[in-house]
Amino acid sequence: MIQIKNLCKSYGAQPDAPHALDDVSIDIADGDVMGIIGMSGAGKSTLVRCINLLERPTSGQILVDGQDVTGLTGAALRAYRRRVAMIFQNFGLLAQKTVLANVCFPYLAATGRVTAQNRERALQLLDLVGMADRADSYPSQLSGGQQQRVAIARALACEPEYILCDEATSALDPASTNTVLKLLRQINRETGVTVIVITHSMGVVEKICKNVVVLEHGRVVERGSVADVFAAPQSQAAKVLLERVDWDA
Amino acid sequence: MPSLSEFFAEYGELLLQGTGETLVMLFVPTLISYVLGIALGVVLYLTAPGSLRPVPALNAVLGWAVNICRSFPFIVLMVSIIPLTRLIMGTGSGILGTIPPLVLSATPFIARMVEQSLAEVPHESVEAVEACGASVPRVVFSALLPEALPSLVRGVAVVLIAVLGYTAIAGAVGAGGLGDIAVRYGYYRYQSDVMIAAVVILVVIVQLIQSACDLLARRVDHRSNS
Numbered sequence: 001m002i003q004i005k006n007l008c009k010s011y012g013a014q015p016d017a018p019h020a021l022d023d024v025s026i027d028i029a030d031g032d033v034m035g036i037i038g039m040s041g042a043g044k045s046t047l048v049r050c051i052n053l054l055e056r057p058t059s060g061q062i063l064v065d066g067q068d069v070t071g072l073t074g075a076a077l078r079a080y081r082r083r084v085a086m087i088f089q090n091f092g093l094l095a096q097k098t099v100l101a102n103v104c105f106p107y108l109a110a111t112g113r114v115t116a117q118n119r120e121r122a123l124q125l126l127d128l129v130g131m132a133d134r135a136d137s138y139p140s141q142l143s144g145g146q147q148q149r150v151a152i153a154r155a156l157a158c159e160p161e162y163i164l165c166d167e168a169t170s171a172l173d174p175a176s177t178n179t180v181l182k183l184l185r186q187i188n189r190e191t192g193v194t195v196i197v198i199t200h201s202m203g204v205v206e207k208i209c210k211n212v213v214v215l216e217h218g219r220v221v222e223r224g225s226v227a228d229v230f231a232a233p234q235s236q237a238a239k240v241l242l243e244r245v246d247w248d249a
Numbered sequence: 250m251p252s253l254s255e256f257f258a259e260y261g262e263l264l265l266q267g268t269g270e271t272l273v274m275l276f277v278p279t280l281i282s283y284v285l286g287i288a289l290g291v292v293l294y295l296t297a298p299g300s301l302r303p304v305p306a307l308n309a310v311l312g313w314a315v316n317i318c319r320s321f322p323f324i325v326l327m328v329s330i331i332p333l334t335r336l337i338m339g340t341g342s343g344i345l346g347t348i349p350p351l352v353l354s355a356t357p358f359i360a361r362m363v364e365q366s367l368a369e370v371p372h373e374s375v376e377a378v379e380a381c382g383a384s385v386p387r388v389v390f391s392a393l394l395p396e397a398l399p400s401l402v403r404g405v406a407v408v409l410i411a412v413l414g415y416t417a418i419a420g421a422v423g424a425g426g427l428g429d430i431a432v433r434y435g436y437y438r439y440q441s442d443v444m445i446a447a448v449v450i451l452v453v454i455v456q457l458i459q460s461a462c463d464l465l466a467r468r469v470d471h472r473s474n475s
Contacts (some may be wrong), residue, residue, distance in 0.1 A: 052380055078382035085380065092377025095472045096395050108391055121427035138471040151377070158381060 002028040007060035020046040022218040033034025033188050033195045035209035043218040044198045048164045053085045085155035089167035091147040095137040099150050100135040106157040125153040162194045181208050202241050214238045272467035274416040278351035283358045290363025301385050315357040323415045343351035347419040355412050366400035367393050406462035
């Protein structure tokens with residue numbers, strides 16, 4: 001499980017520098033689908049980027065199965081990053097590589113080469129996301145939803161224990177959003193991978209998340225099961241995100 | 250008015266030799282410069298603030314060095330480093346004498362072009378590759394450079410055409426080549442026809458470089474469906 005303890009992130013060295021994250025503590029159980037929701041600028045992307053250390057937290061701990069990962073560097077950091085694969089809003093595929101080569105990239109990153117077995121596994125993963133017939137296409141020949149499915153296959157090629165989704169459906173139309181969300185739910189159910197979903201859409205949270213944390217100005221303002229938070233939102237941020245306030249007030 | 254065949258009978262060999270010299274001065278130093286320039290460009294990219302391996306002090310020093318080299322007009326650079334050229338090549342003139350100044354001039358130019366091409370690779374693609382657990386050398390060689398390839402190829406055309414201009418200047422101080430022919434015959438002897446022939450050959454070389462690089466860039470670019 002991932003235990004985030006008193007995590008702070010500020011930009012700039014001054015003690016009064018603005019906090020993107022301010023004393024955030026969250027526990028994420030194995031097998032959970034955890035939603036982290038908030039408005040733009042609430043710090044949710046910073047939080048998820050701290051989890052895989054694309055950004056270094058200023059203070060606090062991130063314990064993964066009891067081990068603090070915030071100090072990891074070099075080979076240990078790279079091995080850890082494969083345990084927490086990430087998918088991005090704009091997919092982050094390599095435009096000059098085929099779909100198959102993109103999915104094989106984690107193997108290349110891990111071992112410096114891609115074996116026939118790796119390629120076979122990558123094709124299985126592409127089959128899982130319904131993109132096996134496009135293995136030789138280039139990302140520009142695919143729609144956004146298809147590109148995100150390829151990105152999911154690439155994330156799975158890391159054989160991760162956690163998948164971080166940073167606004168993974170924000171650039172997609174509703175139909176593609178549903179396809180991608182169903183895929184993430186299916187992967188969670190079948191493999192037990194923990195999924196952490198960053199979004200500003202309550203619709204996404206409602207569809208696939210079990211638990212949810214609401215962030216506002218870098219602080220956790222509400223947390224609980226999706227059913228509870230949707231039934232009776234306590235914080236103003238949750239009410240606004242659920243559109244339970246008079247928009248014209 | 251002499252006919253075209255008479256003109257070529259008299260000057261054909263001269264122009265052919267000049268073209269050969271120009272091509273040697275163009276490609277040999279550019280090739281050396283690309284080896285150095287890609288390395289320098291990658292280091293400039295990686296050490297920039299906010300990049301993969303930020304080392305602001307090194308980045309600033311390299312940046313200044315590049316800017317200083319690029320501040321020299323080529324003819325000034327060439328004459329000012331003649332002692333160094335003699336030390337390296339054993340001669341300060343001729344085609345050999347042009348290689349050090351051309352390399353010194355082209356390398357920082359190429360480094361900036363490479364840095365710019367790498368910076369155009371979408372940030373998210375680079376982060377996604379990092380998130381797969383790739384080391385920095387892996388990111389550079391398996392993601393950044395291949396992703397930047399079409400842009401790098403287009404950069405080759407810009408660099409070659411700029412270096413072609415430098416070779417003409419080098420020619421003017423005794424290195425031979427088409428620039429030398431144009432100045433000697435056209436300027437000192439008022440033989441405009443020889444100068445025009447030299448210019449036409451230069452124009453053709455530029456067109457060929459640009460067309461070849463454009464074609465190659467399109468061939469290696471998989472970002473559009475065409």
